[in-house]
Amino acid sequence: MLIGRERLLEEESKRLAPYAQKARDTRGRKHPEPESPYRTPYQKDRDRILHTTAFRRLEYKTQVFPNWAGDYYRTRLTHTLEVVQVARSIARALGLNEDLTEAIALSHDLGHPPFGHTGEKVLNQLMRDHGGFEHNAQALRILTQLEVRYPGFKGLNLTHEVLEGIATHEAAYAPGFKPEYEGRGTLEAQVVDLSDAIAYAAHDLDDGLRSGLLRPEELNGVTLLQELAREEGLDLQRFTELSRRILVRQLLGFLITAAIEATHAAVEGSGVRNAEDVRRHPKRLAALTPEAEQAHRELKAFLMERFYRHPEVLRERRKAEIVLENLFSTYTRYPELLPKEVQARIPEEGLERAVCDYLAGMTDRYALEAYRKLFP
Incomplete structure (x- = not known):
């Protein structure tokens, strides 16, 4: 069947x-596209x-x-x-x-x-x-x-x-x-x-x-x-x-x-x-x-x-604050340190928003590793 x-x-x-x-009454998608035949x-x-x-x-x-x-x-x-x-x-x-x-x-x-x-x-x-x-x-x-x-x-x-x-x-x-x-x-x-x-x-x-x-x-x-x-x-x-x-x-x-x-x-x-x-x-x-x-x-x-x-x-939270504050400060001051794909978004999004998107997408351990590379 x-x-x-x-x-x-x-x-x-x-x-x-x-x-x-x-689902039949959905207001749809912004960009029209074919729906799945089985979903x-x-x-x-x-x-x-x-x-x-x-x-x-x-x-x-x-x-x-x-x-x-x-x-x-x-x-x-x-x-x-x-x-x-x-x-x-x-x-x-x-x-x-x-x-x-x-x-x-x-x-x-x-x-x-x-x-x-x-x-x-x-x-x-x-x-x-x-x-x-x-x-x-x-x-x-x-x-x-x-x-x-x-x-x-x-x-x-x-x-x-x-x-x-x-x-x-x-x-x-x-x-x-x-x-x-x-x-x-x-x-x-x-x-x-x-x-x-x-x-x-x-x-x-x-x-x-x-x-x-x-x-x-x-x-x-x-x-x-x-x-x-x-x-x-x-x-x-x-x-x-x-x-x-x-x-x-x-x-x-x-x-x-x-x-x-x-x-x-x-x-x-x-x-x-x-x-x-x-x-x-x-x-x-x-x-x-x-x-x-x-x-x-x-x-x-x-x-x-x-x-x-x-x-x-609270101690771990303070560590998190230090990491994010310093990453944000460094990347907005030296945007050339950002990955190329992040740099490419700066003209459209603005420097601060592009950096914020980059930081928000990080995992805990990626953020810590990025911090260690900048502040050994």
Whole structure:
């Protein structure tokens, strides 16, 4: 039996919820091109993203711990894959378009520079007089300009809905990023946004405990973790590796279930009838239950105080600041040190933006190696 694109689109239209974004209803691509005979537009987008250089580089970009800290800590790539898992689980339960959800989730962090959010803040400061830097905007630059894989256009020529999902991605630390897309995005995009917050809260807790920077007894200060530990019969004073895995698994299950139930209730109560209604709705519909939202905020505050601001984490962040600041200063002062392909973009992009794009594309270890070559 051969299943072609038209059959996939027909089955999708019958199976998905009315408020889901159907691939048949896509607003299309900037540059018209033939579609695949055996893939929907969003499946084609997902595959294009997976094969980008930017996606492969995520393996060596920081989540919290730098890449050299150990083989078991999350990287930006494993974080992305965990966001995909959470987002697809929620999307499936709500009758959303899983292919679109996956494509947005796979691309949502492509614009992150080396050294995580520290790298983003440093580049934004260095670029303050040249348009700033924000990782969502950078992801759009990568997907629409910097990845060159086709002779007829720059970028990947993704569908409107995938690019919209990146542009409407909310982040509290975003320094004034103003996308060209109106509305709150599809429900698929909103689910990816929520899944990002769920995934990093759970896996950062896991990495903090594994590293020893967080002590199990400290978890008594977080009501939800205390309750989950009690339900599973876990002793926070005698915490084993298996205990940690059980606790993180239960935390993820609790937050995913809360996201499904709260989002479904919000959609049912909103009166939205299609994807356009979702975009125009005055509030974001993807949410946690009030109980889970309060617990999630408490957990994030705990991680901020005890983990993200831990002296060992801050020490690595300061190293990252020194590396990026000195690389930026050197390359803007001596652009002849840049690779030829980067130099070629200076007339069109400007020196500072070309350098910023170059630094943002670096992995942690590539940035360190470039620093060592300049400052042995």
